[in-house]
Amino acid sequence: MARRRGLSAEDKALWSRIAATAVPMHPARKKSAPLADNTKPALLAKPAPREPVALTGLTLGGKRTGGSTRIDLSPPPREALHNQPLRMDHKTHRQMTRGKVAPEARIDLHGMTLAVAQPVLIRFVLQAQAAGKRLVLVITGKGREGGPDAPLPVRPGALRHNVPHWLHMPPLNAIVLQVRPAHRRHGGEGAYYVYLRR
Numbered sequence: 001m002a003r004r005r006g007l008s009a010e011d012k013a014l015w016s017r018i019a020a021t022a023v024p025m026h027p028a029r030k031k032s033a034p035l036a037d038n039t040k041p042a043l044l045a046k047p048a049p050r051e052p053v054a055l056t057g058l059t060l061g062g063k064r065t066g067g068s069t070r071i072d073l074s075p076p077p078r079e080a081l082h083n084q085p086l087r088m089d090h091k092t093h094r095q096m097t098r099g100k101v102a103p104e105a106r107i108d109l110h111g112m113t114l115a116v117a118q119p120v121l122i123r124f125v126l127q128a129q130a131a132g133k134r135l136v137l138v139i140t141g142k143g144r145e146g147g148p149d150a151p152l153p154v155r156p157g158a159l160r161h162n163v164p165h166w167l168h169m170p171p172l173n174a175i176v177l178q179v180r181p182a183h184r185r186h187g188g189e190g191a192y193y194v195y196l197r198r
Contacts, residue, residue, distance in 0.1 A: 077164050081180055081192075088178045088195050096135065096193055099183030103137035103193065104128070109159050110141045117159055118166055125167070129175045129196045137182060138163055142190040160190065167194060 007015070086093060095101045107124045109117045121138065128136045143157020167176045175197050182191035 077161055077181070081164060084179075086178070092195075093178070093180070096195070097180060097183065099185045101135060103135050103186065104133040105131075106137040106139060108139040109163070110139065112159070114158055114162060118162075121163065121166060122172060125172050125175065125194065125196070132198075134196055134198070136194045136196065137186055137191055138167075138194055139187050139191045157190075163192060167192075 092101065105124075105128050107121065109121065112120065124138075125136065140159040140163050141157065143160050164179050166172065167179050176194055177197045178193075178195040180193045180195075182188060182193050186193070
């Protein structure tokens with residue numbers, strides 16, 4: 001059996017420097033003594049000390065952190081869709097975003113798991129395109145928070161976040177021209193307009 005090798009003096013020095021920059025998760029607990037820094041390697045420069053950054057009050061992913069441990073770095077679906085280039089007729093897009101154009105078909109994915117909803121969505125969009133429909137409505141719902149007693153922090157609205165990604169992946173990316181959040185009268189943040197190619 002191979003004997004376990006200990007840390008070299010250079011490894012200990014590097015670890016001491018890294019450990020010194022760490023911010024404790026539980027400052028009330030007793031701090032452990034850092035490793036002794038007997039040697040100073042010439043190749044490693046000592047980093048400048050940095051102040052810990054407080055995350056309260058920051059806006060990340062469109063949501064304020066406000067003391068919560070949940071940080072969402074991805075932009076909300078509405079913002080991500082608005083940042084995409086417009087690939088459809090401007091006049092039709094304006095009428096669609098104002099809720100003036102009625103969807104020709106709709107599907108409600110409420111209560112479905114991600115594994116069930118994706119094939120149902122693919123089949124629906126393919127059938128709508130085969131039937132010659134141009135504008136369909138996909139209802140996802142807004143989703144709900146896991147709550148303070150949830151075992152893991154979860155992103156609210158898993159369907160709301162995943163449906164735009166599914167619509168931009170094969171086989172749907174070849175037939176979907178534009179995806180936009182629906183107008184209030186058609187579901188608002190809990191639904192999407194999907195404009196299909198001819």
